[in-house]
Amino acid sequence: MKLTLHVWRQKNAQHRGRMVRYEAPGVNEHMSFLEMLDVLNEGLIEKGEDPIAFDHDCREGICGMCGFMINGRAHGGFKGTTVCQLHMRHFKDGDELYLEPWRAAAFPVIKDLAVDRSAFDRIIAAGGFISVPTGSAPDGNAIPVRKQDADLAMDAAACIGCGACVAACPNAAAALFVGAKISHLARLPQGQAERDRRALAMVRQMNREGFANCTNIGECEAACPKQIKLEVIAQTNADYIRAAFTERPETVSGGVG
Amino acid sequence: MELISNAPTGPIEKSWETHKFGLKLVNPANKRKHTIIVVGTGLAGGAAAASLGELGYNVDCFCFQDSPRRAHSIAAQGGINAAKNYHNDGDSVYRLFYDTVKGGDFRSREANVYRLAQVSVNIIDQCVAQGVPFAREYGGLLDNRSFGGAQVSRTFYARGQTGQQLLLGAYQALERQIGLGTVKMFPRTEMLDLIVIYGRARGIVTRSLCDGKVDVHFGDAVVLATGGYGNVFYLSTNAKGSNATAIWRAYKRGALFANPCFTQIHPTCIPVSGDYQSKLTLMSESLRNDGRIWVPKKAGDKRPPASVPDDERDYYLERRYPSFGNLVPRDIASRAAKAVCDEGHGVGETGLGVYLDFSDALKRLGTHKIAERYGNLFEMYERITGEDPYKVPMRIYPAIHYTMGGLWVDYNLMSTVPGLFVLGEANFSDHGANRLGASALMQGLADGYFIIPYTIGNYLANAKAEKYSEDTPAAKEAVANVNAITRKLLNASGKRTVDSYHRELGKILWEYCGMSRNAAGLKKAAGMIAELREDYWRNVRVLGANEELNQSLEKAGRVADFFELGELMCMDALHRNESCGGHFREEYETPDGEALRDDANYSYVGAWEFQGAGRPASLNKEPLVFNYVKPSQRSYK
Numbered sequence: 001m002k003l004t005l006h007v008w009r010q011k012n013a014q015h016r017g018r019m020v021r022y023e024a025p026g027v028n029e030h031m032s033f034l035e036m037l038d039v040l041n042e043g044l045i046e047k048g049e050d051p052i053a054f055d056h057d058c059r060e061g062i063c064g065m066c067g068f069m070i071n072g073r074a075h076g077g078f079k080g081t082t083v084c085q086l087h088m089r090h091f092k093d094g095d096e097l098y099l100e101p102w103r104a105a106a107f108p109v110i111k112d113l114a115v116d117r118s119a120f121d122r123i124i125a126a127g128g129f130i131s132v133p134t135g136s137a138p139d140g141n142a143i144p145v146r147k148q149d150a151d152l153a154m155d156a157a158a159c160i161g162c163g164a165c166v167a168a169c170p171n172a173a174a175a176l177f178v179g180a181k182i183s184h185l186a187r188l189p190q191g192q193a194e195r196d197r198r199a200l201a202m203v204r205q206m207n208r209e210g211f212a213n214c215t216n217i218g219e220c221e222a223a224c225p226k227q228i229k230l231e232v233i234a235q236t237n238a239d240y241i242r243a244a245f246t247e248r249p250e251t252v253s254g255g256v257g
Numbered sequence: 258m259e260l261i262s263n264a265p266t267g268p269i270e271k272s273w274e275t276h277k278f279g280l281k282l283v284n285p286a287n288k289r290k291h292t293i294i295v296v297g298t299g300l301a302g303g304a305a306a307a308s309l310g311e312l313g314y315n316v317d318c319f320c321f322q323d324s325p326r327r328a329h330s331i332a333a334q335g336g337i338n339a340a341k342n343y344h345n346d347g348d349s350v351y352r353l354f355y356d357t358v359k360g361g362d363f364r365s366r367e368a369n370v371y372r373l374a375q376v377s378v379n380i381i382d383q384c385v386a387q388g389v390p391f392a393r394e395y396g397g398l399l400d401n402r403s404f405g406g407a408q409v410s411r412t413f414y415a416r417g418q419t420g421q422q423l424l425l426g427a428y429q430a431l432e433r434q435i436g437l438g439t440v441k442m443f444p445r446t447e448m449l450d451l452i453v454i455y456g457r458a459r460g461i462v463t464r465s466l467c468d469g470k471v472d473v474h475f476g477d478a479v480v481l482a483t484g485g486y487g488n489v490f491y492l493s494t495n496a497k498g499s500n501a502t503a504i505w506r507a508y509k510r511g512a513l514f515a516n517p518c519f520t521q522i523h524p525t526c527i528p529v530s531g532d533y534q535s536k537l538t539l540m541s542e543s544l545r546n547d548g549r550i551w552v553p554k555k556a557g558d559k560r561p562p563a564s565v566p567d568d569e570r571d572y573y574l575e576r577r578y579p580s581f582g583n584l585v586p587r588d589i590a591s592r593a594a595k596a597v598c599d600e601g602h603g604v605g606e607t608g609l610g611v612y613l614d615f616s617d618a619l620k621r622l623g624t625h626k627i628a629e630r631y632g633n634l635f636e637m638y639e640r641i642t643g644e645d646p647y648k649v650p651m652r653i654y655p656a657i658h659y660t661m662g663g664l665w666v667d668y669n670l671m672s673t674v675p676g677l678f679v680l681g682e683a684n685f686s687d688h689g690a691n692r693l694g695a696s697a698l699m700q701g702l703a704d705g706y707f708i709i710p711y712t713i714g715n716y717l718a719n720a721k722a723e724k725y726s727e728d729t730p731a732a733k734e735a736v737a738n739v740n741a742i743t744r745k746l747l748n749a750s751g752k753r754t755v756d757s758y759h760r761e762l763g764k765i766l767w768e769y770c771g772m773s774r775n776a777a778g779l780k781k782a783a784g785m786i787a788e789l790r791e792d793y794w795r796n797v798r799v800l801g802a803n804e805e806l807n808q809s810l811e812k813a814g815r816v817a818d819f820f821e822l823g824e825l826m827c828m829d830a831l832h833r834n835e836s837c838g839g840h841f842r843e844e845y846e847t848p849d850g851e852a853l854r855d856d857a858n859y860s861y862v863g864a865w866e867f868q869g870a871g872r873p874a875s876l877n878k879e880p881l882v883f884n885y886v887k888p889s890q891r892s893y894k
Binding site: 050058062130 | 399430706
């Protein structure tokens with residue numbers, strides 16, 4: 001089949017970008033979307049034109065490195081599918097597709113379809129962990145975890161950090177990403193000691209990074225390739241509000257003696 | 258060069274404990290004075306950088322991806338082995354050690370493998386404490402499943418995403434250290450050379466992938482945890498970015514490369530569908546528990562699978578290996594699939610595929626049970642192929658999955674360059690000639706969490722911390738080397754794309770240095786690769802400039818190294834006149850077509866030493882001694 005692509009080309013963060021039209025002939029239905037772009041790029045290089053830059057790595061839908069908008073939908077808008085796992089059989093001859101990078105102030109464009117998502121790493125560094133230095137752990141079976149809690153924690157932990165939730169959100173909020181980590185760790189007994197600190201630190205870092213507030217629209221859940229549920233945002237709100245009410249300055253004055 | 262393994266002697270049960278006590282320590286105030294460079298943030302590198310940061314060292318950590326969480330450990334599906342014996346089914350450290358040495362076809366170092374089995378139990382504890390959501394039973398305790406090559410249930414798992422969850426555990430520990438300021442993270446940064454000063458590893462040269470800036474980073478020790486080199490074959494189950502450049506350039510600075518021909522081919526991957534194919538996707542080994550593998554008895558039979566009656570099907574694994582059937586180890590299942598396809602029985606458009614059929618299991622267990630066991634895999638298969646495995650059999654074919662070979666390291670995980678440590682898949686140490694399922698995650702985390710924090714201290718305690726400037730001749734020379742390679746690639750201004758060369762290299766290696774090899778083919782392949790490599794430097798086309806995000810340039814440097822590595826793999830495969838594990842030489846097989854090992858002549862680690870461009874590498878041998886597990890012929894009949 002033959003497709004027409006309009007692709008966002010932008011040299012770097014300092015330059016203005018624009019849509020450029022490309023014809024993609026000879027597209028095979030078994031190709032993945034990224035393989036279709038590989039073939040297009042090979043053709044561009046042969047013609048002496050700069051190939052389209054896009055992030056990708058595992059091409060199995062698990063590393064979270066790939067992602068861009070196809071016709072305004074993150075990863076193309078197919079249920080539970082990253083763009084690397086999206087195959088061309090979902091498109092038909094003559095389709096016209098618009099490819100754009102994730103659009104969010106907190107995700108500056110590096111080049112073409114590749115954006116800088118390091119804000120996500122800084123949110124995790126602020127509190128998205130359990131403090132347990134290597135070697136200090138008790139036996140694995142010393143802390144029983146209800147199966148239901150383990151399963152719900154796993155559902156939230158499935159987040160791949162791709163940024164589709166931010167791109168799909170009209171506010172460019174990172175609430176689903178943050179909620180996924182808060183829910184994962186809040187469901188487990190190991191995560192309780194730092195639960196309040198975590199919620200405060202992650203939400204504050206999220207705000208510092210320039211992500212806007214969540215207004216419960218729900219586009220993020222629909223766009224999430226790992227089908228993370230909206231309820232994780234409720235978990236963030238509950239944990240954050242409780243923690244904010246009980247927050248006290250950390251004191252350093254000890255007891256007597 | 259004499260290869261001194263530093264493996265402790267004496268009773269193996271006590272050897273790591275005794276060895277650890279003999280290692281020197283660095284006191285807390287002095288740790289702050291040392292900088293350690295860690296390259297790679299997978300299970301091994303991520304765990305190492307976090308643990309070393311916790312100890313108080315200054316760590317500079319590098320990855321080529323946009324975040325340390327993307328490393329390809331994330332794609333591991335099945336699970337992680339540990340000798341916990343939670344199920345009271347007879348598991349023990351000794352049994353895990355025994356299974357791993359035997360599974361590796363007696364080409365690994367006993368002391369290393371024993372230590373791996375010992376620390377496996379600490380890994381599970383550590384990961385649980387970090388909040389890794391392992392599968393649980395209703396009582397709240399950890400669940401296990403079985404994997405190939407073992408008769409006990411010792412595999413811990415988090416659905417089909419065990420690698421992801423373990424990596425996120427290490428990543429979160431790493432981010433915590435980044436937040437605390439002990440680790441400085443350099444994402445989208447690629448190591449392009451090693452700086453060796455007076456014989457010791459003292460730093461690296463990197464290129465920023467965003468703006469092309471070339472930088473020098475000094476450290477008192479360098480840790481490489483950069484993964485395997487399966488992408489030398491172009492098509493593999495590795496991530497697109499996985500590459501050998503860091504270890505290859507360290508090899509060219511004096512680190513020996515051990516057993517490069519030991520590569521693992523996984524039997525159950527989705528077959529290639531066309532020339533545009535960019536990578537191969539694994540279908541978990543666990544599918545072979547309920548799926549039956551077959552091809553039509555008649556060569557060239559193009560009927561749809563449902564129209565082939567049962568008596569016209571060849572269930573070749575069940576026929577050849579009646580006692581293990583569809584559950585023979587990976588190397589054996591892969592070779593058998595190749596054999597039936599070579600004889601013209603292969604299925605699918607390309608003829609390179611066999612059926613993995615669940616219809617009997619669906620009849621026996623019902624759709625619900627099968628969906629519960631394999632639902633996510635069936636969905637992934639359908640997403641990629643457009644075929645529903647509940648209705649038609651899956652088509653599968655073997656693919657390159659893992660590389661057991663890598664930089665040679667001693668018991669302390671130090672290479673032949675003092676101060677250069679190598680962890681995880683990047684080293685050669687624990688899996689011999691064949692890795693068992695669920696053991697790669699175990700090794701990566703063992704190296705990163707529980708071995709390097711001890712052994713690197715011993716090195717640093719003995720080495721003086723030195724300060725160097727960028728004017729140091731070795732640093733200037735390494736920077737000049739990196740710039741020269743970049744210039745040469747950008748100036749070649751030829752006609753062919755990097756990918757087209759890479760694909761051709763992969764085809765040569767797959768054909769002659771893949772699932773089965775012979776002397777004539779290996780010699781031919783080495784010649785073809787050398788020719789293609791020369792053409793590459795004259796005729797490759799890399800557009801754009803150095804000072805920007807230039808993905809063609811990144812690939813071009815990696816492919817240049819793959820050419821040289823491919824030649825070394827052929828040389829290694831040619832010299833090893835035996836068949837063992839993943840290395841199958843057609844000249845050395847038993848009368849019924851099984852691998853024939855030659856312990857009298859090849860019971861050693863073959864470690865290759867770089868002798869300068871254009872000169873053949875020289876072979877060094879580390880003899881392998883088996884005091885505990887007596888080498889025997891593996892049989893699965």
